Amino acid sequence: xxxxxxxxxxxxxxxxxxxxxxxxxxxxxxxxxxxxxxxxxxxxxxxxxxxxxxxxxxxxxxxxxxxxxxxxxxxxxxxxxxxxxxxxxxxxxxxxxxxxxxxxxxxxxxxxxxxxxxxxxxxxxxxxxxxxxxxxxxxxxxxxxxxxxxxxxxxxxxxxxxxxxxxxxxxxxxxxxxxxxxxxxxxxxxxxxxxxxxxxxxxxxxxxxxxxxxxxxxxxxxxxxxxxxxxxxxxxxxxxxxxxxxxxxxxxxxxxxxxxxxxxxxxxxxxxxxxxxxxxxxxxxxxxxxxxxxxxxxxxxxxxxxxxxxxxx
Amino acid sequence: xxxxxxxxxxxxxxxxxxxxxxxxxxxxxxxxxxxxxxxxxxxxxxxxxxxxxxxxxxxxxxxxxxxxxxxxxxxxxxxxxxxxxxxxxxxxxxxxxxxxxxxxxxxxxxxxxxxxxxxxxxxxxxxxxxxxxxxxxxxxxxxxxxxxxxxxxxxxxxxxxxxxxxxxxxxxxxxxxxxxxxxxxxxxxxxxxxxxxxxxxxxxxxxxxxxxxxxxxxxxxxxxxxxxxxxxxxxxxxxxxxxxxxxxxxxxxxxxxxxxxxxxxxxxxxxxxxxxx
Numbered sequence: 001x002x003x004x005x006x007x008x009x010x011x012x013x014x015x016x017x018x019x020x021x022x023x024x025x026x027x028x029x030x031x032x033x034x035x036x037x038x039x040x041x042x043x044x045x046x047x048x049x050x051x052x053x054x055x056x057x058x059x060x061x062x063x064x065x066x067x068x069x070x071x072x073x074x075x076x077x078x079x080x081x082x083x084x085x086x087x088x089x090x091x092x093x094x095x096x097x098x099x100x101x102x103x104x105x106x107x108x109x110x111x112x113x114x115x116x117x118x119x120x121x122x123x124x125x126x127x128x129x130x131x132x133x134x135x136x137x138x139x140x141x142x143x144x145x146x147x148x149x150x151x152x153x154x155x156x157x158x159x160x161x162x163x164x165x166x167x168x169x170x171x172x173x174x175x176x177x178x179x180x181x182x183x184x185x186x187x188x189x190x191x192x193x194x195x196x197x198x199x200x201x202x203x204x205x206x207x208x209x210x211x212x213x214x215x216x217x218x219x220x221x222x223x224x225x226x227x228x229x230x231x232x233x234x235x236x237x238x239x240x241x242x243x244x245x246x247x248x249x250x251x252x253x254x255x256x257x258x259x260x261x262x263x264x265x266x267x268x269x270x271x272x273x274x275x276x277x278x279x280x281x282x283x284x285x286x287x288x289x290x291x292x293x294x295x296x297x298x299x300x301x302x303x304x305x306x307x308x309x310x311x312x313x
Numbered sequence: 314x315x316x317x318x319x320x321x322x323x324x325x326x327x328x329x330x331x332x333x334x335x336x337x338x339x340x341x342x343x344x345x346x347x348x349x350x351x352x353x354x355x356x357x358x359x360x361x362x363x364x365x366x367x368x369x370x371x372x373x374x375x376x377x378x379x380x381x382x383x384x385x386x387x388x389x390x391x392x393x394x395x396x397x398x399x400x401x402x403x404x405x406x407x408x409x410x411x412x413x414x415x416x417x418x419x420x421x422x423x424x425x426x427x428x429x430x431x432x433x434x435x436x437x438x439x440x441x442x443x444x445x446x447x448x449x450x451x452x453x454x455x456x457x458x459x460x461x462x463x464x465x466x467x468x469x470x471x472x473x474x475x476x477x478x479x480x481x482x483x484x485x486x487x488x489x490x491x492x493x494x495x496x497x498x499x500x501x502x503x504x505x506x507x508x509x510x511x512x513x514x515x516x517x518x519x520x521x522x523x524x525x526x527x528x529x530x531x532x533x534x535x536x537x538x539x540x541x542x543x544x545x546x547x548x549x550x551x552x553x554x555x556x557x558x559x560x561x562x563x564x565x566x567x568x569x570x571x572x573x574x575x576x577x578x579x580x581x582x583x584x585x586x587x588x589x590x
Binding site: 026047048050052053055057058060061062063064065066067068069070071088089091092093096097 | 380423429430431432433434436437438439440441442443444445446447448449451452454458470471474475477478481482
């Protein structure tokens with residue numbers, strides 16, 4: 001069994017670490033610092049923390065101004081508000097101006113749970129990855145979240161860090177390599193490749209175990225960076241396994257699956273199946289019950305894998 | 314150092330006349346652009362860049378410089394002409410405005426020397442100006458941040474988020490100027506979505522509010538000097554201006570918000586400004 005920890009907790013802890021080593025780091029909150037764990041930073045560095053109230057557009061614009069002063073602002077809110085209340089600011093003030101602003105959206109995906117559809121961000125990867133100059137990172141667990149948080153403070157330019165609410169299984173180790181834009185192969189296999197991001201990578205590993213029982217060897221790729229996408233890893237997977245399943249806690253349209261399909265269509269077309277939310281909104285419910293209802297569990301990845309293998313023949 | 318550079322009012326007025334000529338010429342040459350809101354902002358920009366702001370055209374990134382954010386990014390010709398006249402880039406480049414490969418993009422572009430922020434989507438620059446001011450306070454830097462807003466622009470909700478933010482954080486190093494020309498793309502602001510009572514609104518949002526004739530250098534500069542003395546709150550200068558100022562057929566006309574004059578109209582416009590054909 002895997003140890004469990006919310007990625008947002010790891011983010012909050014790492015932000016404090018960053019605050020100690022880098023005096024340029026400032027943190028802004030849309031009045032959700034308790035939920036996003038930005039409050040850990042607030043407690044230690046009250047002078048470098050600003051709750052800008054329930055005003056996400058202005059929060060991001062303020063971050064742009066702070067970045068022009070040479071500071072490194074982290075804007076923290078729920079993924080849904082950070083991306084859907086702010087699109088024009090993201091596009092012009094941040095991306096067109098290539099500003100060094102870090103956007104951290106917690107509570108992404110269905111696993112927000114009982115708060116229901118209004119809080120469940122299922123479109124944010126699509127919104128963010130279409131923007132020029134934006135980097136999109138969806139860590140798989142708390143260990144990787146720490147590395148990602150430190151790394152995005154080092155690079156110059158806008159970054160979106162997508163985090164969750166519930167505890168995620170810890171499937172990576174401190175010693176694992178983490179490089180933005182470079183996928184990690186977590187399990188080798190020759191029959192097909194499962195490419196996932198965020199919470200769905202642990203489901204993918206479970207699915208690969210189940211497939212192995214049937215004698216199917218699935219490669220599992222942790223695509224923690226959705227943009228820039230590791231095209232080489234995708235092409236290699238297609239060439240070597242000739243079938244792909246993508247898995248994400250996001251809409252099928254425009255997400256990780258769409259990004260992978262764009263690469264495959266251009267380079268090495270092979271059958272691809274999508275484990276994702278099918279053009280619908282979520283609803284209230286326990287996180288795991290929602291994953292089951294919306295077909296985002298290991299069993300759904302297994303079924304998708306069988307379909308992809310059938311199409312491969 | 315700013316006082317040394319500042320010219321007397323007659324010289325400033327002559328400068329304004331020249332700026333208007335260059336704005337009209339570059340828009341005519343481009344075949345498109347926004348003359349109305351550029352012509353209304355001329356005295357405000359000259360007051361800032363010739364008299365008020367601390368800046369070094371030969372060193373646009375000078376850390377001590379006062380900052381200017383053109384939130385009404387469509388009035389790019391007015392800013393580009395101002396920067397070229399200050400020496401940030403050669404005046405000859407104005408003829409490349411809106412042409413393929415030019416730095417002088419249709420809306421204010423940060424690739425142009427002296428420009429802090431690309432703008433053009435209304436309501437956004439104001440938040441950025443306040444963010445720069447907040448950063449200055451945080452880092453103990455003593456520069457001021459000036460921001461030019463259009464009056465129609467303040468219909469954007471983000472402007473009011475920003476208005477609350479600057480007042481709450483007591484950003485007395487921010488001076489926002491409203492180019493209140495009273496006309497937006499499809500008609501009078503008052504007829505489309507009225508802003509009155511403008512002064513009371515901004516005062517109630519916690520700003521130090523002043524009203525000036527936006528074509529009077531004396532009044533504008535006096536307001537900027539008062540801004541220097543205000544403590545604990547941001548300053549909002551309502552500059553009453555005329556859209557298309559100086560050109561008979563453009564003044565107060567929404568039709569000239571975003572349309573270029575043809576060569577004949579340019580001749581008429583320059584004649585209105587007192588230039589001989």
